[in-house]
């Protein structure tokens with residue numbers, strides 16, 4: 001595995017791979033890797049000739065400085081995991097390499113950022129879109145792999161690629177879960193033992209919404225109200241949002257007549273967790 005911290009060296013290394021005609025697979029991450037990331041890297045390894053993983057905690061996508069400062073950093077373990085999974089090139093740029101100057105040109109993700117996390121984290125998706133666009137320019141991948149846990153991010157990146165004609169295939173990879181349903185996340189390692197025990201409440205709420213949709217209920221407001229009741233809210237557990245939106249435009253749905261995304265964010269102590277499920281009502285199934 002070749003570790004690289006400069007974009008110029010990355011381009012040079014990949015020029016060779018590209019010259020040989022191989023397919024380049026790219027897994028962008030912010031490090032603190034877990035089995036969900038491992039699934040992305042393994043998929044890239046299966047489908048591509050050269051696998052590039054980036055580790056960069058992107059300051060532009062943090063709306064709170066305490067969240068940026070507390071974001072877990074585990075470079076040694078991340079490097080070992082990438083190597084064990086057959087990564088060819090590990091790109092670990094410093095902030096000054098990614099942003100040698102304050103970027104003036106920004107990306108506005110429009111209505112795709114108006115709901116769900118976008119409504120609660122001002123500037124977050126603009127920051128994600130900007131860094132992903134820069135990474136795509138530096139790596140030039142044929143395929144790029146993203147987790148479905150970050151469903152809004154995935155929808156925005158699909159649109160970004162379309163709007164800017166980026167020649168990359170975006171591949172969504174299913175969420176990896178613990179046995180009790182908790183979606184894997186780098187933020188899970190911040191949970192205390194008690195918080196960890198309570199954290200699957202979000203997944204239970206999503207499952208309840210999915211069950212109601214499956215049973216033929218179509219009133220999104222009523223479904224959300226019943227699903228929220230699955231979370232015993234108190235000082236330590238607080239639902240930030242639970243919403244039902246259409247899966248492409250991410251706009252709220254009142255009456256469920258086609259496929260929807262049920263998505264939520266839950267505060268567990270000082271840690272914010274997100275999760276989602278895709279659901280298709282019985283009336284819209286083939």
Ligand code: PAF
Nearest residue numbers: 028029030058128131150
């Ligand atoms: O999903 C993430 O880890 C980040 O948002 C990403 C895509 C690497 C951009 O910083």
